[in-house]
Amino acid sequence: AQTVTQSQPEMSVQEAETVTLSCTYDTSESDYYLFWYKQPPSRQMILVIRQEAYKQQNATENRFSVNFQKAAKSFSLKISDSQLGDAAMYFCAYRSQTSGSRLTFGEGTQLTVNP
């Protein structure tokens, strides 16, 4: 079974600075997807960014980018120019190609953005 680990329960960053959230995962599969989801307080979960395992190029979405290290099974999220609205719980998630698209989530990292 796949597992996802986020070793940073809490992180904080100053507004306009850069922060990196860590995620590692364990799988025996070679083809899969990885995601970062954002869950603001009392609001629904939204997708931040995704990465296909077969792509070597790291995904980027505006201020959000990932560092995908397939051999190391590492998938970190970098948030540049942090904004107050980035404050939320961030979840790393894994999706197998063969599991019917269900997601396996990590424990989450609570990100605080200080003005």
Added chain:
Amino acid sequence: DTGVSQNPRHKITKRGQNVTFRCDPISEHNRLYWYRQTLGQGPEFLTYFQNEAQLEKSRLLSDRFSAERPKGSFSTLEIQRTEQGDSAMYLCASIEGLGGWEQFFGPGTRLTVL
């Protein structure tokens, strides 16, 4: 389209009572997922449907839990004889068709069992 909706948003019940939650996915999304999220943890997969067929159930889904999606549109999740350990946020998500990849989540139903 207003996205995935879930009702009720909050439910408080006494131990031993039955509760039912409803999820309305985005229209024409034929795959629907249920997750459970306890405080301070990531969501855990419970079950999923493709149209009206329930294709996978987690070991977390004890026999007190039952989910349905009778017409391939909305889904219900029922918990019988609730226990305090059932207190959690129950999340629903849907995906568009066979080629879709992004799960769109609803706001969740927060269950408190007293």
